[in-house]
Amino acid sequence: MDSTYIGILSKALNAYSMRSEAISNNIANVNTPNYKRSYVRFEEYLAKANDEYKLRGAKTNSRHIDIPSLKGNNFPIVAKDNSVSTREDGNNVNIDTEEVDSVKNYINYSMIADSMTGYFSSLISGITGGRK
Template identity: 40%
Template sequence: MRLNDNVNLLSKSLDAYSIRQNAINNNISNSNTPNYKRKDVEFDKILKEMTNENEINIKTTNTAHIGNNDKNMNLEPKIIVDKNTKSRLDGNNVDIDVEMAELSKNYIKYNVVSQQITNAFKRYKNAISGGGR
């Protein structure tokens, strides 16, 4: 694992949560628009599937090398349209209460990942400066 792989993965997570924030805001803004279908961003499920896979693809240039799995660099969030949720009479399926709860969950996830990136850079700084000698 390269030194910055963790930060890259966390950065992709921040991007996904930012995109999800925009999707939720659009849902809230269009809560009274007839025939509007709510949108969501699928990222956590993709990340979980990627980390739970049993097969690890290792890329090496020499049989004596220990490889690195670069699949997380291809990790991209997917915007999905929710057509399964029951619609109101006007065809809109946005529930403000659900959207506000999702907004709060997304805010917490974003802040946790942001804090993890901050802590990673503090560790790098500490390592570079000699660990506080």
């Protein structure tokens, strides 16, 4: 594990933070006529990048080939759900779905934050020799 690991975790935290904002906006606009829910496409992009570039392994030697990074405007993607609304007012937000998505997002965010905490705790333990 190195700074690349922290970079990936940082990007994941940013994506989950963006998703939290999108869910909050959807919930806030649940009664706004013609509002179309927004969502963050993070996992889909990561899976596509993994399929395309086969993101595996680590660069442990300067002669190794760089693994493509997940940079650019496509990471993560905030998209509008333009699916047909079953509501008369044209709004397609389902409050139950948003609440479930909010809980899943919180769990994922917490998991990544715990991973970062564990990483830094192991670094501190290595530096101090396990003593506090």
